[in-house]
Amino acid sequence: MTYLAPRQVLFAFVVLASLCLHILFFIVSEERQMRETYQTAIQQSADLLAQEMTVPLPASDRVSMSVIGKRYVDEEQIAFVGVYDTKDVLIVPVGNESGDGASVKVPVVTGDKALGSVVVKAESIGRASIIAKHWLFLLSSIALHAILWLLYGNLARPTQEMQLKIAKDVRNRLLEHGVLIHPDSFMHEEKSRQDLSVMQTTHAHKDQDDSTAKATTDELKSADDSTHQKADFVVQVLYNDPNNLLSAVHVDTKKAYFSLCTQLLEKAVVHLMTSPLVVGVKARVIKDFDDKGATVALYGEDDRAKVATAAFLLSKLVIMLNNIIYEKHRESQRFALHVKTVVSDAVYADTMRKMTKRHDQSPMLLLDEVSYNEVKVGAELEPITDTTVGTDSTMYQIVSLTSATTDRLQSLRDGVLLSDEN
Structure with a gap:
């Protein structure tokens, strides 16, 4: 550059x-x-x-x-x-x-x-007569000043060594303020993914006898145990494509766009999990982006883990990141789509996906009373009254965010966008 x-x-x-x-x-x-x-x-x-x-x-x-x-x-x-x-x-x-x-x-x-x-x-x-008489001298002065400006623009540019030093100083400053995460955090994230894989397998074995769940829901649903009654959450990211543009896009273009979206989603998950607000929550992308979107599963390690809060923050963070990518792609006349996000219990993941075809609200959150009380600390929620999913939980849409939540999401967004490509 x-x-x-x-x-x-x-x-x-x-x-x-x-x-x-x-x-x-x-x-x-x-x-x-x-x-x-x-x-x-x-x-x-x-x-x-x-x-x-x-x-x-x-x-x-x-x-x-x-x-x-x-x-x-x-x-x-x-x-x-x-x-x-x-x-x-x-x-x-x-x-x-x-x-x-x-x-x-x-x-x-x-x-x-x-x-x-x-x-x-x-x-x-x-x-005027003086200018007309000495036009060559005055024109030479203009040319001389223009050459001086061009020389400064070329000679005063930062060298490669200076660019590396500036980049290092900026990175250290961002690390000190917690905007960027240290590479050791990625090792911790990889370990968390392995733990989640074990938990996923255990939950799948426990839910094999549940005849009312679908095959895709069985993969997401978490079983209750004797000490932990809070259900796990999934965040589904779906493309808002009413004109079915994905079917008209070249395969290579879609693959590149899906890859970019998946990378941003993974970085969003990593950065969110480093927030002190969601200590005890584990998350991982269990389905990368394709034509039908992507899915993230979130699990709580103990009763104090704010899984609903983490799911709610992730759903908003993904939309914020998508808005920036969408604007940048449209400016350069490249393919891009807006996304919707849905937060729900793993059991009702398929049902909530179908609900998005009838509702434009995003994010949509399916929360029980306990989860609602947890999320309303950071946002004002409004129930969607014209929809039922056959459960005690209620569907909500976000009306507004508190200033603290807005600042936290902006910090997470900047951290994702400023993080290393590697």
Whole structure:
């Protein structure tokens, strides 16, 4: 990945300000220099003109005075020449008198006798004319500043060593704040999965005599024992695909998308299990993503384990992650789908899957009274009254979350997205 130079936009503003000040100071300096040059030029021209007018002015030879004045007006710095009599009446005007340039008035004398006076007026100094006259220099200045900005953007980029150091510092900081998990946690998760596999096998053997459960439900259902009466939960993640887009997508595209979804789900489970709020809860993905979604099973090790809370948090966390992936994929015009999540007892997993076809609420939670009292600490729940599943439990939808739950979910989401690819 190519990184930009630090504060490159700020440096661009600095370069732009430097260019503007450079051009402004140049124009002001050039304007001042031209004003001094014009003042010197009209003073010298007025002195010479006064000497030349000593012959035609007494004779009132206006033609000669006009010819002499025209010669001075043809100079670049002079815009107007005027010849006045002793009563200060203009008798010979040459050029344009309306400009706002500097002017000099010199008397015409012969001996002790005053014959009149001459006025020489300079051309107006315009900043537009300065820019037009020095356009090559100004264009070079613009090009020089642009090259300076480009050089900074390339030379000030962080080196490979700096990038590695920054990444290491950021990772250590995230580990200190608990946003990322240490690699040792993955070893603990693998051990937890092995324990869950043993528990899964034990529960399956105990439930073989239950004639009312389906084959897929037998795999998820947990048996009650003499000391632990709380049922296990499953979280089902289902694609929201009303237009049946999955059937039209290429097989390779689906495999890549399913793989990405499965990786995020596994990371979500790992990060959630590290939260102190769900100590004593174990979870694992028992069915990876396919056309029908994915399934996560959650088990409690003792009576204090908040399995319902863990299932509820996982259902919301998966939706938050999916929203981000969906937006990123749509921005890059890649295939993506929204998901629904369903939380229930393992026995009613198939029933709840069917309920999602008639209800758009997500997540949907099937909770008994004990589980409801546990979950309502972190969220406001509302019962879905138009649906029954033939059990004492009630279906709920989430109305709102507490600020603590929202912060916890955002922290878990960021941890999943910032975790190592490995």
